Amino acid sequence: MNSGKRPDLKPPTNRLACAVREQVSAALGNPTSPVLLHRPFFPAQAWAYVKECLDSGWVSSAGSYVTRFEEMLAKATGCRRAIAMVNGTTALEVSLLLAGVNKGDEVLCPSLSFVATANAISHCGAKPHFVDVCNERLSVSTAALSARLEEVAAITPDGAINRQTGNRIAALCVMHCFGHPADLDGLLSVCKKYSITLVEDAAESLGSFYRGLHTGRTGLVSAVSFNGNKILTTGGGGAILTDDDDLADRARHLTSTAKLPHPYEFRHDEVAWNYRLPNLNAALGVAQLEVLDDIVHAKRSLAEHYRNYLRSIEGVEVLSEPADCFSNYWLNTIVLPESPDCSARDQVLDQLNLFGLQSRPIWVPMHMLPMYASCARGPMGNSESLYRRVVNIPSSPELSPTWVEC
Ligand SMILES: Cc1ncc(COP(=O)(O)O)c(C=O)c1O
Structure with missing residues (x-):
């Protein structure tokens, strides 16, 4: 019979795995269940807000929590x-x-991102066009973007055209990797030179700022995710951020079945989506937004703790926020030394995971995935090297030395 206790395991032998384990033990003692990569935190209020939805019957895409969540998100x-x-x-x-991305267009984006970045581009009928990332931020490199456009783009009255494919290059979709803001000013100035629209995949960067401006505010429009492992989770969820009222109204219309306002009649004026967040999920989001600053504070102090502690391990780099940025440190990130294969990375991952410390590598670069292998791309040296060397370690706020449950 399963006693619920984990079998006794030999402690990890890899120095890095030992050090991470010691840090987790310092916060949680000897955990009896697996330590997740990012455990969601639900403040006490979440229970009351969800109950209110259940009691009132407003559980779906209409209800006051959705509006409240949107207002709080705009403020935050x-x-x-x-x-x-x-x-x-x-x-x-x-x-x-x-x-303005249309069918047949190309959208520049990192190959080293979660697959959703390229999937979203594909769902618009457009094609991803991959650009390499920089080692400091793990996000699109301004130098690589500039070099790639210099090589393939022609500036025409209709915008930038890829001379090799004949397609319009409509947008750059930049992603803020693990919460660390990309070089937004540099990227924006390259985009302006080629009349390319900047869109931000800010899925991982709620609570992160670039030169004092929250991520998602430099691009024309941007997207955030509230998936289960994100810094704030609504179970499943996301949001569009924009400073443009017309675009916001259009987004709202398109994502709620293009229904014309009326007290009781159902009349719709175009083919649209039912993409609106349900009230039940929004209630969870409201409760967490009320304590977002506390969560970010805890995550930043956990990152500092890891950094100080792991510093002594030779050849190991703990990724830090860029100098001009304030990062939410969504996932703590370790970069191992250069390697021709994944063996050193996998040794660390095997030991951490065997010990119940959920850890993972960075994503397989998308130009190495079958459905995106034939997409246009520049050189991918950094993306391929980082793929072999990056490890994310447990990053829940509860592991932080400053964590006090609210
Ligand atoms: C970089 C990036 N883009 C997009 C997404 C998609 O978000 P979701 O899972 O909420 O659809 C995620 C997270 O899951 C992500 O990490």
Whole structure:
């Protein structure tokens, strides 16, 4: 019979795995169940808000929590408008459409991102065009973007055209990897030179700022995710952020079946989506937004703790926020030394996971996935090297030395 206790395991032998384990033990003692990569935190209020939805019967896409969540999100990010949606992928798809991405266009984006970045582009009928990332931020490199456009783009009255494919290059979709803001000013100035629209995949960067401006506010329109492992989770959920009222109204219309306002009649004026976030999910989001600053504070101090502690391990780099940024440190990130294969990375991952410390590598770069292998791309040296060397370690706020449950 399963006693519920984990079998006794030999402690990890890898120095890095031992050090991570010691840090987790310092916070949680000897955990008896697996330590998740990012455990969601639900403040006490979440129970009351969800109960209110159940008691009132407002559990679906109408209800006061959705509006409240959108208003709080706009306030937390400094954005004029937020439109809550069922997930981050759909929020990104609609963001791209609103930014003018059409069928047959190309959208520049990192190959080293979660697959949803390229999927959202594909769902618009457009094609991803991959650009390499920089080692400091793990997000699109301004130098690589500039070099790639120099190589392939022609500036025409209709915008930038890829001379090799004949397709219009409509947008750059930049992603803020693990919460660390990309070089937004640099990227924006390259985009302006080629009349390319900047869209931000800010799925991972709620609570992160670039030069004092919340991520998601430099691009014309951007998308956030509230998936289960994100810094704030509504179970599943996402949102569009924009400072443009017309785009926000359009997003709201398109994502709620294009229904014309009327007290009781159902009349719709175009083919649209049912992408609106349900009230039940929004209630969870409201409860967490009320304590977002506490969560970000805890995550930043956990990152500092890991950094100080792991510093002594030779050859191991703990990724830090760029100098001009304030990062939410969504996932703590370790970069191992250069390696021709994944063996050193996998040794660390095997030991951490065997010990119940859920850890994972960065995503397989998308140009290495079958459905995106034939997409246009520049050199991928950094993306391929980082793929072999990056490890994310447990990053829940409860692991932080400053964590006090609210
Ligand atoms: C970089 C990135 N883009 C997009 C998404 C898609 O968000 P969702 O899972 O809410 O659809 C995620 C997260 O899951 C992500 O990490």
